[in-house]
Amino acid sequence: MGILGWLLPLIVMVIGGLLRFVRLGEPETLVFDETYYVKDAYSYLLSGYEREWPEDPDADFNSGNTGIILGTPDYVVHPPVGKWMIAMGMLIFGSDNPFGWRFSAAVVGTLSILFIALIAQRLFGSPILGAVAGLLTAVDGHHLVHSRTSLLDVFLMFWLVVAFGALLLDRDHSRRKLAAKLSMLAAAAPGGARPTAADLLYGPWLGLRPWRIVAGLSLGLALGTKWSALPYIAVFGLMTVLWDMNARRVVGVQRWITGAVLRDGLQAFASLVPLAGLTYLATWTGWFLSSDAYNRQWAADHPAPAWEWLPASIRSLADYHRAAYTFHEGLGSEHPYESTPWSWLVMGRPVSFYYKGDLGADQGCAVEACSRAITSVGNPLIWWSAAIALIVMIFFWVGRRDWRAGAILAGVAAGYLPWFLYPERTTFFFYAIAFQPFLILALVYCLGLILGRSWAPPARRRTGLMLVGGFVVAAVLLSAFFLPIWTAEVIPYDQWRLRMWMPSWI
Incomplete structure (x- = not known):
């Protein structure tokens, strides 16, 4: 990868970082579900697990009173990783500092721009398309709002992007290694190592695959943020084995399906599923080390002779998970x-994270009435174009067997389709941040089709550059228009109303 391949992603990351860190501490109050996760993070700093708050915790916390005496252990339904990550920012910048509450979210949001740009560059073989993917992520309002507020979903998205990127690196590394091993077997000298029958039938074993281990750790951390990462473990695991099957088929392995299952699949399972599970358990360390965290002594109060072989802490945690699953299912x-x-x-229905109306001159309003809002609506041009791009992706995956289209669709499907299994559950648009990077990749895939191949006739290439450049410029300008309602700027009420394009956005 040349200097341009690093320079462009770094530039768009800096642009995204400026959008995320400037005025990060505004508003100075807890917004939307920060009222849960910031306080849980503060509890972690004090105790290592969640504890109950006083009667009116928002008033106390927003006033800077973080010397609050917390109550008994609290029952929560989300794992610890995202809250620990929020706590790291509070540890550095102070528990009573809104910048500190949101610092970690801004960091992972900014880093995800870089990773998405690099992933797109690898998928499409173009530094320009990689930069476009990063820039569209940087200026999109949905991603921006999540990067400027301390909800858990931005951390979930981050670890899923890391896992996907690691599996792409594993794909490249394993294919090079497979080709090298087969070349060595084919060129074995008469007195040297001879290929075995199994090598000829199934292909060689590729040894340890460190990038798969990175993916397993990342998926475990994603699961330790939110359980909605669970489908990704299954989908990404199946995806990487299918990649291995195709690699063995392409190089001429006779029994490429069996070879991929026996020589790649078992290791893929061990690297992704048990490793992710162990990583997930490790994220509960604070709970394990405590003596009075919620449900910590459940096993002692509920003896079960048939399960005595399991440690009491594991049985207590299992019951905790049973209760949490019941809560989620019945929400x-x-x-x-x-x-x-x-x-x-x-x-159709973005979430209003924060809104203050009827602001006067004392709050920076230069007209009769102003508003201040944080709305998790995305850039309409980006989102609506990405929705259309998914249809194109299906045709290219089914019709042309393009593995890139299949990988991107897998990322969307794992984060999107499982929510249809719970039609009675209360769900929100902001859950879509988990698969938004794959929507961006789908859109950039289609922009790459418009751009054309590098060896296309000059006239065709110029037309493609103009169309793609025009789309990107329009997306950036539209983001500039919506920026005030993403970052809690004080604007006249009629200007806020002008940005509510649909009645359902209000």
Whole structure:
């Protein structure tokens, strides 16, 4: 990868970082679900596990009173990783500092721009398309809002992107290694090592695959952030084995399916599933080390002779998970910003994270009435184009067997389709941040088709550059238009209303 391959991704990362870190501490109050996760993170700093808060915790916390005496252990339904990551920012910058609450979210949001740009560059073989993927991520409002607020979903997205990138690197590394081993076997001298019958039938074993281990660790951390990472473990595991099957088929291995299953699949399973599981368990270390965290002594109060061979802490944690799963499965309370998965791709009901109306001159308003908002609506040009791009991707995957289209669709499907299994559950548009990077990749795939091949006739290439450049410029300008309602700027009420393109956005 040349200097341009590093320079362009770094430039778009810096652009995204400026958008995320400038005025990160505004508003100075907890917004939306920060009221849960920031306080849980503060509990971790004090105790290593979640504890209950006083009667009016928002008022205390927003006033800078973080010397609050916390109560008994609290029951929560999300694993610890995202909250520990929030806590790291609070540890560095202070628990009473809004910049500290949101620092970690801004860091992973900014880093994800770099990783998405590098992933796109690897997939499409173009530094320009890689930079376009990074820039579209950097300026999109949905990603920006998540990067400027301390919800768990941005951390989930980050670890999934890392896992996907690691599997791409494993794909490249393993194919080079397979080709090298087969060449060595084919060129073996008469007195040297001879290929075995198994080598000829199934292909060689490729040895340790460190990038798969990185992917397994990342998936475990994603699962330790939110359970909605679970489908990704299954989908990414199947995807990487299919890549191995195709690699053995292409190089002429006779029994390439069996060879991939026996010589790659078992290791893939061990690297992704048990390793992710062990990583997930390790994320509960604070809970394990405590004596009075929620449900910590459940096993002692509920003896079960048939399960005595399991450590009491594991049995207690298992019951905790049973209760949490029951909660998630039965979550059906009405919420003003709930939305069905059917509406997510067109942003039918984005979530208002924060809104203050009727602001006066004392709050920076130069007209009769102003508003201040954080709305998780994405850039409409990016999102609506990406929804159309998914249809194109299906044709290229089915019709042309393009592995890149299949990999991107797998990333969307793992994060999107499982939500349709719970039609009665209360769901929100902001869950879509988990698979948004794959929507961006789908869009850039189609922009690459418009751009054309590097060896295309000059006139065709110029037309493609103009069309893609025009799309990117339009997306950036539209983001500049929506930026005030993503970053809590004080604007006249009629300007806020002008940005509410659909009645369902209000």
